[in-house]
Amino acid sequence: MTRKQRRLALIGAAGLVLAVAVGLILTALNDRIVFFRSPAEVAQLNVQPGTRFRLGGLVENASVERPGAQQVVFRVTDGTRSMTVRYSGLLPDLFREGQGVVCEGTLQADGSFNADTVLAKHDEKYMPREVSDALKKQGHWQGDAAPGGEGKPK
Amino acid sequence: MIVELGHFALALALAVSLVAMVLPLWGALRNDGRLMAFGPPSAVLQFLLVALAFGALTYAYVGSDFSVTNVFENSHTDQPMIYRFSGVWGNHEGSILLWVLILVLFGACVAAFGRSMPSPLRAATIAVQSSIVAAFLAFILFTSNPFLRVLPAPTEGRSLNPVLQDPGLALHPPLLYIGYVGFSVVFSFAAAALILGRIDAAWARIVRPWILAAWTTLTGGIALGSYWAYYELGWGGYWFWDPVENASLMPWLAGTALLHSVIVMERREALKVWTILLAVLAFSLSLLGTFLVRSGVLTSVHAFASDPARGVFILLILCAFIGGALLLFAMRGPQLAGGALFSPVSREGSLVLNNLFLSAACAAVFIGTLYPLALEAVTGDKISVGPPFFNATFVPLSLPILLAMPFGQQLAWKRGELLPIAMRLFVAILAGAAVMLAVLALSSGREAIAALGLGLGAFVVVGSLDDLRIRAMRSGAGSFFSRLFGLPRTIVAAALAHMGVGLMVIGIAATAFHEEQIANLEPGQTLNVGGIEISFEGMRRTTGPNFIATVGQFTARKDGVELMRMEPGKRTYVGRSMPTSETSRLQRGLGEVYLAVGDAHEGKLDVRAYWKPYVLLIWLGPLVMTLAGLLSLTDRRMRIAAPRRRVAPGAKPEPAE
Numbered sequence: 001m002t003r004k005q006r007r008l009a010l011i012g013a014a015g016l017v018l019a020v021a022v023g024l025i026l027t028a029l030n031d032r033i034v035f036f037r038s039p040a041e042v043a044q045l046n047v048q049p050g051t052r053f054r055l056g057g058l059v060e061n062a063s064v065e066r067p068g069a070q071q072v073v074f075r076v077t078d079g080t081r082s083m084t085v086r087y088s089g090l091l092p093d094l095f096r097e098g099q100g101v102v103c104e105g106t107l108q109a110d111g112s113f114n115a116d117t118v119l120a121k122h123d124e125k126y127m128p129r130e131v132s133d134a135l136k137k138q139g140h141w142q143g144d145a146a147p148g149g150e151g152k153p154k
Numbered sequence: 155m156i157v158e159l160g161h162f163a164l165a166l167a168l169a170v171s172l173v174a175m176v177l178p179l180w181g182a183l184r185n186d187g188r189l190m191a192f193g194p195p196s197a198v199l200q201f202l203l204v205a206l207a208f209g210a211l212t213y214a215y216v217g218s219d220f221s222v223t224n225v226f227e228n229s230h231t232d233q234p235m236i237y238r239f240s241g242v243w244g245n246h247e248g249s250i251l252l253w254v255l256i257l258v259l260f261g262a263c264v265a266a267f268g269r270s271m272p273s274p275l276r277a278a279t280i281a282v283q284s285s286i287v288a289a290f291l292a293f294i295l296f297t298s299n300p301f302l303r304v305l306p307a308p309t310e311g312r313s314l315n316p317v318l319q320d321p322g323l324a325l326h327p328p329l330l331y332i333g334y335v336g337f338s339v340v341f342s343f344a345a346a347a348l349i350l351g352r353i354d355a356a357w358a359r360i361v362r363p364w365i366l367a368a369w370t371t372l373t374g375g376i377a378l379g380s381y382w383a384y385y386e387l388g389w390g391g392y393w394f395w396d397p398v399e400n401a402s403l404m405p406w407l408a409g410t411a412l413l414h415s416v417i418v419m420e421r422r423e424a425l426k427v428w429t430i431l432l433a434v435l436a437f438s439l440s441l442l443g444t445f446l447v448r449s450g451v452l453t454s455v456h457a458f459a460s461d462p463a464r465g466v467f468i469l470l471i472l473c474a475f476i477g478g479a480l481l482l483f484a485m486r487g488p489q490l491a492g493g494a495l496f497s498p499v500s501r502e503g504s505l506v507l508n509n510l511f512l513s514a515a516c517a518a519v520f521i522g523t524l525y526p527l528a529l530e531a532v533t534g535d536k537i538s539v540g541p542p543f544f545n546a547t548f549v550p551l552s553l554p555i556l557l558a559m560p561f562g563q564q565l566a567w568k569r570g571e572l573l574p575i576a577m578r579l580f581v582a583i584l585a586g587a588a589v590m591l592a593v594l595a596l597s598s599g600r601e602a603i604a605a606l607g608l609g610l611g612a613f614v615v616v617g618s619l620d621d622l623r624i625r626a627m628r629s630g631a632g633s634f635f636s637r638l639f640g641l642p643r644t645i646v647a648a649a650l651a652h653m654g655v656g657l658m659v660i661g662i663a664a665t666a667f668h669e670e671q672i673a674n675l676e677p678g679q680t681l682n683v684g685g686i687e688i689s690f691e692g693m694r695r696t697t698g699p700n701f702i703a704t705v706g707q708f709t710a711r712k713d714g715v716e717l718m719r720m721e722p723g724k725r726t727y728v729g730r731s732m733p734t735s736e737t738s739r740l741q742r743g744l745g746e747v748y749l750a751v752g753d754a755h756e757g758k759l760d761v762r763a764y765w766k767p768y769v770l771l772i773w774l775g776p777l778v779m780t781l782a783g784l785l786s787l788t789d790r791r792m793r794i795a796a797p798r799r800r801v802a803p804g805a806k807p808e809p810a811e
Contacts, residue, residue, distance in 0.1 A: 009498045014510055021514035021551060025521055028546040029539075033526075036536035054538050069674035070760065089672055090752040090760050093388070093724065093733045104538070 034104060038078040042107070049109040055083065056102045064097055076101060076113075084112040091118055157222055160210025161301035164251075167203035167258070168295060170196055171288040179281035182274040182350060190277035194265035197280045200287055201262035208242075208255045211300050215242050221307030224248060224300040230313035232700035232728055240324035241314040246448065246464075247300035249327060253444070254290045256328075256335040260364075261287065264339060271360050278346035279339070286338055289471045297464045313700065316727040316734045322382035326375060330402060333372025334440040337405060339364045340412070341437035341479070344430050348482040353430060353490060358420035361433070363787060365416055368436075369409045370783025376402050377776035388735030388750040390668075390764050392772050395544045400523040401443030407516035408436040411509045418502050421567065422494040425502075427487065428509065434479040439516075441472045446523070497569040504562030511555045518547040556610045556659060559652050560617025564624070582620050586613025607663025614656030618649045647786035651779045658775025661744075664768035671763045674755075684765025686740075686747055687711045688720070693759060701725040703736065706751045706759050710740050722749045744770045 036054045037047065047053065060082055063075035070089055074097075075082045085103050095101060095118065103115035174196035181189025211224070215238050220226040228245045229238055237244075243252040261283040268276040294300070317323075343361045347353045379402070384392045393399060412432040419429045445468040496502035522539045529535055560582055564575040576583065590609025593601060625645065626638040671683045680689040691707040705723035709716055720738040727734070740747040745767035752760030 003495060006495065006498065010506065013498070013507070017510040017514050021517060021547075024547045024550060025518055028543045029521075029525065032542040032546050033537045033539050036538060066755065069758075070672055090750075090762050093735055 036102075039076060039081040039083040040078050042083065043081055047107055049107050052104070052106050054102055054104045055085065055113050055115070056100070057082070059095070059097050059099060059101050061097050076103065085115050086112060087115040087118050089118075156210050157214050157219065157301050157303070160207040160213075161299070163203045163206040163210070164291060164295060164301070167200050167207070168288060168291040170200050170203065171284045171291060174200065174284035175281050175288055177281075178277035179349070182278040182281070182346075185274065187273070190273050193277040193280035194268070197258070197261040197265040197284070200284065201258040204251075204255050204258045204287075204291075207301075208251055211248060211251060212239065212242050215239065218311065219307075220309065220311050221303050221305065222300075223302045223304045226304060226308050226311045228314050229311040230700060230728065231310065233314060233319070234699050236321070236324055237314055237319045240318070243327050244314045244318045244323075247294070247298045249331075250290065250294055250298050250448070251300055252328065253331055253335060254287060254294065256331050257283070257287050257290060257338055260336060260339045264342075272352075274350055275343070275346055275352070275357070275360070278349055279342045282342035282345045282349075283339060286342070286475065289474070293464070293467050293471065297467050313727060316701070316725065317386060319700075319727070320382060320386055322378055322386070326378045326382060329371050329378060330375030333368050333370075333375050333409075334402070334405060334443065336364065336368025336371060337409060337433075337437040337440050340368060340433045341475075344433035345479055345482060348430065348479070348486045351486060351489060353426055353486070355420050355423045358416050358429065362416050362420060365409065365413050365433075366783055366787055369406070369413050370780055370787070372402070372406050372409060373776050373783065374780040376406060377773050377780070381773045384769075385737050385739065386735070388737055388762075390737075390748050390750070390762075390766065392769075395522070395539075395541050397523045398443075398447055400519050401439075401446045404439040404516055404519055404523075405436050405443060407512050407519065408432055408439050411512040411516070412436050414505045414508050414512075418505050422496065422502060424494050424496065425506070425509075427490045430483065430490065432509075434476070434483065438472070438476045438479075439520075441468070441475065445469055445472050494568075496567070499565070499572060500570045501562065501565045501567045503570075504558055504565050507558055508555055508562065511551055515548050515551040515555075518551055519544070522547065553606075553610065556614050556655070559614050559655070560621065563618065563621045563648065563652065578624055579617055579620065582613050582617030585616040586610060588612075601666050604663045604666035607666075608660055611656045611658075611660035611663060614659065615653050618652035618656060621649050621652075622646065642791070643789035644786050644791060647782040647789070650782035650785065654775045654778030654780075654782060656775070657771045657778060661768050661771030661773075661775060664771070665766070667767055668769075669765040671761075673761050673763070674758045675761050676758050681761065681763055683763045684742075684745070684747060684767070685712065686717070686742075686765065688747070688749065688763055690759065690761065693754060696723075698725070701727045704751075704754070705736075706761065708738070708749060710747060720747075720749050722751045724751065741770070744768045744774070746770065 034053050036056055037045070038057055039055070041047075042053075042055070055076055057076040057078040060075040060077045063082075065073045067073060072087045072091060074085055074087075076085050077083075085105075087103065087105075102119045103113065104117040104119070105113055105115035108114055174193065177189050178193030178196070181187070181192070211222075213219075214222045214225050215229055216235070218225065218229060218231050218238065220229075224245060224247050225241075228248070229241045233241065241248075243249045261280055264276060264279055264283065268279075340361055343357070343364065347357050376399075379399070380392045383394070384390065412429065412435075415425050415429045415432055418425045445465065448464055448468055522543050526537050526539050529537060560579055561572065561575055564570075564578060586609045589612040590605045593605035593608050597605070622638060622641060622645070625641055626634055632640070669683050671681050673679075673681045675681065675690040677690055677692045680687050682688070688708050688710050691709060694705055694707060696703045696705055703723045703725045705721045708720040708722070710718050710720055718740045720740060722738040723736045724733045725736055735750050738749045740749075745765065746769050748764040748766055748769075750762045752762065754760070
């Protein structure tokens with residue numbers, strides 16, 4: 001092979017790998033990502049039952065029920081609207097009434113949400129940013145101090 | 155007083171670094187020995203000053219001086235000494251100070267170990283490194299000062315984030331940072347070479363140990379973080395494709411590619427453009443990781459207090475260094491052409507293939523991490539890119555690397571042939587195929603992807619080790635074992651590192667066979683997982699130095715024989731209201747029974763139990779890779795002081811490294 005042919009082979013191989021990578025990434029971006037919605041957005045955007053998305057908001061006070069072993073039903077609110085969420089499994093350590101939560105799952109025909117994952121992150125003063133943004137959008141957010149306060153000595 | 159001394163030392167270090175980024179470089183460009191000689195001592199001085207500052211902050215932490223805001227927010231007198239110590243870097247300000255400490259440590263290492271390198275390169279490298287130091291010291295002093303006081307001094311602190319109170323997490327950040335920041339030296343070497351216009355095999359030879367050192371610690375740091383997440387977070391997962399994890403994976407992928415391409419540059423003086431670009435890229439991705447973690451763009455356990463001003467500052471640093479390096483690159487580009495010829499099927503060809511797929515995998519992680527941020531900025535839509543995306547992109551892009559790995563080790567430089575190698579590798583091919591078919595048959599064809607992963611893993615493990623056997627059989631005189639132990643350490647290390655990758659792949663593929671049981675148990679009830687009976691006996695409360703815990707008492711039995719008393723629990727730390735999980739694990743060979751508890755309701759306890767066969771391989775693999783990296787660093791040929799040897803292009807096509 002001449003120098004030119006070798007270079008062509010190299011560029012060809014690089015192009016092929018690049019094309020495969022781009023193809024894989026574009027396909028995955030089409031059907032492997034989920035949107036984040038607050039209860040108000042779900043109503044406003046008229047999300048269809050069966051759609052998979054992340055639902056975020058605050059766990060409504062006094063809404064958590066346990067109808068069976070590892071069965072949990074609670075309501076997630078963004079201050080404007082709230083939705084019933086069903087989940088079976090262990091809740092994360094930081095799941096509390098009145099605190100931020102993000103659930104991933106699908107919307108049911110009756111307007112409730114079946115979650116297969118419930119996330120509440122690692123820190124007591126941590127508010128999922130999606131949740132704080134959603135609350136701000138609904139006008140129910142007081143300042144930037146997350147629950148628990150930050151930085152100021154008491 | 156000591157705290158103010160630390161603050162002062164930091165300001166002084168900034169001044170020294172500002173001078174050190176100008177004078178030695180000027181000297182290197184004008185070939186003025188006196189100006190160049192200013193570099194090494196100034197690098198050592200920067201290190202001493204920052205070490206003094208770090209020592210002052212540590213002093214404040216260990217002595218629980220709550221008049222320092224940073225200490226007040228992240229420490230507590232009840233905290234055991236090790237966590238008062240690790241609390242220094244368990245927060246934003248302290249961790250950036252640690253970052254700078256490692257930056258200047260590497261600068262001082264270039265000064266101390268760089269006697270054998272050409273003095274213009276050494277001086278220019280120290281100058282570039284000092285410019286990074288200056289940027290980050292300014293960042294600390296203007297946006298993230300750990301030495302600020304609060305008056306009147308509180309009597310008690312707010313304690314370190316409880317999930318960070320763990321021995322694994324005391325060690326994870328320093329290791330990860332040495333890796334991250336280690337690529338800064340590589341970047342400085344690349345920028346210095348571009349400035350001086352001398353980019354050749356000798357340069358590759360000088361930089362290689364630095365790349366290896368950074369890669370080795372980064373590998374260990376990432377593995378340690380993953381292991382911590384596995385046992386501390388209570389979900390039994392080892393990798394979540396969290397943006398912050400991706401931020402450490404991207405420099406690792408670029409660094410791994412660099413580690414391979416620099417060999418081609420050293421041996422054959424080819425791939426010069428690409429190697430320099432990767433050197434710039436690896437550190438750019440480290441900076442990007444710092445930006446993502448520290449700017450508050452992302453929220454996670456790693457993102458301590460977030461502040462937009464900090465984000466903008468790091469973004470400016472990021473743009474200045476990446477932009478500057480790429481500008482230099484564009485100016486020197488025409489001089490970088492050339493290099494030795496090689497056939498597509500050759501050692502060089504296989505390393506190019508490795509680089510192509512590693513970069514493609516790195517690009518997939520990059521897009522998956524940044525796409526949500528970009529989309530939100532443009533359309534306001536919030537999306538989550540999680541494991542499904544990465545499984546569909548990263549995994550297929552990394553499988554070809556595994557397939558090619560044992561072949562690459564066997565290929566000759568310049569030109570090789572695949573068929574004889576396939577015949578030499580028949581043991582490995584046979585082992586891989588046997589494992590794959592056995593898993594397919596045992597799972598009745600249901601676990602095709604796991605079978606592929608396990609087969610590839612077995613192929614890589616056997617093929618890597620077989621490489622040593624094949625080499626020992628062919629080379630030198632004496633008995634097989636004396637020849638085996640006579641192999642160069644870099645060769646043995648490469649085989650071991652590849653074997654580590656294979657072990658890790660087996661561990662990851664075996665997750666398809668994990669069993670999970672979730673139950674709500676009363677005392678006296680049992681559950682079965684992985685053929686092991688776990689009976690729940692009751693709950694008790696205990697107290698630790700700075701926490702109270704609820705502990706579930708379990709006994710694990712196999713065929714009626716007691717194996718272990720397991721006590722997973724939940725802790726609530728003093729000073730913080732958040733609970734953390736303490737898991738209990740029972741090792742069976744390379745697998746583990748994993749037990750975590752949830753909340754108790756009316757005397758019943760939520761229990762999550764897993765059987766995870768071969769799960770330990772996920773971290774044993776990277777551990778082997780880390781040890782292999784260390785072994786390779788001890789090779790004479792890697793030693794920085796070793797005499798420089800110019801390899802004439804095409805001197806001898808020896809199948810080494």
